[in-house]
Amino acid sequence: MGYSEARRVLVTGGAGFLGAHLCTRLLADGCDVLCVDNFYTGSKDNVAHLLGNPRFELMRHDVTFPLYVEVDQIYNLACPASPVHYQFDPVQTTKTSVHGAINMLGLAKRVKATILQASTSEVYGDPEVHPQPESYWGRVNPIGIRSCYDEGKRCAETLFFDYRRQHGLPIKVVRIFNTYGPRMHPNDGRVVSNFIMQALQGHDITIYGDGSQTRCFCYVDDLIEAMVRMMGTPDDFTGPVNIGSTSEFTVKQLAEKVIELTASPSKVVYRDLPSDDPIQRRPDTTLAQQTLKWEASTPLDTGLRRTIDYFKQRYEL
Numbered sequence: 001m002g003y004s005e006a007r008r009v010l011v012t013g014g015a016g017f018l019g020a021h022l023c024t025r026l027l028a029d030g031c032d033v034l035c036v037d038n039f040y041t042g043s044k045d046n047v048a049h050l051l052g053n054p055r056f057e058l059m060r061h062d063v064t065f066p067l068y069v070e071v072d073q074i075y076n077l078a079c080p081a082s083p084v085h086y087q088f089d090p091v092q093t094t095k096t097s098v099h100g101a102i103n104m105l106g107l108a109k110r111v112k113a114t115i116l117q118a119s120t121s122e123v124y125g126d127p128e129v130h131p132q133p134e135s136y137w138g139r140v141n142p143i144g145i146r147s148c149y150d151e152g153k154r155c156a157e158t159l160f161f162d163y164r165r166q167h168g169l170p171i172k173v174v175r176i177f178n179t180y181g182p183r184m185h186p187n188d189g190r191v192v193s194n195f196i197m198q199a200l201q202g203h204d205i206t207i208y209g210d211g212s213q214t215r216c217f218c219y220v221d222d223l224i225e226a227m228v229r230m231m232g233t234p235d236d237f238t239g240p241v242n243i244g245s246t247s248e249f250t251v252k253q254l255a256e257k258v259i260e261l262t263a264s265p266s267k268v269v270y271r272d273l274p275s276d277d278p279i280q281r282r283p284d285t286t287l288a289q290q291t292l293k294w295e296a297s298t299p300l301d302t303g304l305r306r307t308i309d310y311f312k313q314r315y316e317l
């Protein structure tokens with residue numbers, strides 16, 4: 001597919017959970033990788049294993065400020081992804097999505113780079129269509145506590161498509177559904193890392209609401225493969241493309257699985273459901289199957305075992 005041909009690749013948010021996996025993969029594919037991150041939710045630890053590689057460069061930089069570098073491809077991942085973190089400084093979250101997109105698009109335009117946006121299933125909001133195809137416009141609250149993230153990402157998509165229409169930029173947009181795996185931040189606040197950390201420490205497992213809400217959990221290696229394939233598609237293919245697992249689980253089922261796989265004595269407790277928390281979410285991945293020849297293949301049990309092993313070793317639990 002030619003996705004390894006370009007040598008100089010910029011990954012914004014490269015020291016985050018997904019970014020670190022992506023940098024690792026791109027280096028293995030023979031690319032020169034420039035990782036740009038302000039370490040808001042990411043950390044140098046995530047890319048420590050890459051620092052000795054002469055083809056890897058790490059730059060502390062906030063994408064809301066202009067960036068002048070020379071690259072062939074850009075993966076724009078910079079943005080806190082966990083509700084706890086993106087709601088901590090919501091104005092900065094919107095700025096990161098919107099100003100960050102403008103700067104990275106301006107950069108892509110100047111150096112004629114192909115640019116891929118890590119968008120999200122959150123653009124569908126709390127959906128009334130199930131599963132969600134790319135053609136669904138979504139049901140997002142513009143003034144709620146999740147809006148800084150959801151609307152920021154929606155606006156970024158708008159900018160991507162306007163740079164395409166106005167300046168002919170080669171753009172790619174992937175809408176990522178819940179993804180989990182090693183290198184998630186232990187206090188990230190997302191459900192998989194929360195449940196695993198709670199189970200390994202023998203703390204109560206906190207289910208928000210009654211646990212009947214559903215999500216589909218994609219293992220990180222599958223997701224990275226899809227992103228790299230997307231970058232390798234012809235210039236006339238922009239997406240948006242849904243990327244995610246189609247195996248749907250309730251949050252309660254996830255809690256039971258984690259307890260079983262960790263053989264944990266933890267008990268489940270119920271907490272209030274945060275506002276605007278989507279009740280049901282599953283991607284329609286027909287387009288990804290057709291255009292990327294891709295579907296998520298790692299079963300939840302396998303991915304959870306790998307993630308549990310990582311947390312056990314990393315945090316000596």
Ligand code: NAD
Nearest residue numbers: 013015016017018038039040041042062063079081176179
């Ligand atoms: P993460 O929080 O681990 O990574 C985000 C990275 O961006 C961090 O390293 C953070 O320090 C960096 N960052 C934040 N603001 C920045 C700024 N202004 N300038 C430079 N760097 C900045 O989250 P993740 O799960 O790795 O998500 C990566 C991307 O994928 C995000 O854009 C997120 O919205 C998107 N995404 C992730 C998921 C998922 O399930 N993991 C789902 C949908 C979309």
Ligand code: UDP
Nearest residue numbers: 065066067068069102103104105106107110
């Ligand atoms: N930009 C950047 N790096 C570049 C080129 C542009 O960060 O190599 C930023 C610059 O700050 C600008 C933004 O991207 O504000 C949008 O650039 P564009 O050329 O699209 O618009 P303009 O410069 O006219 O605002």
Ligand code: UDP
Nearest residue numbers: 083189190191192194206207208213251277
């Ligand atoms: N959730 C939960 N307990 C937790 C963390 C999250 O029950 O400790 C729920 C959350 O309310 C949501 C689902 O798990 O319904 C997925 O949450 P996450 O923050 O991982 O992702 P998102 O809501 O963005 O899909």
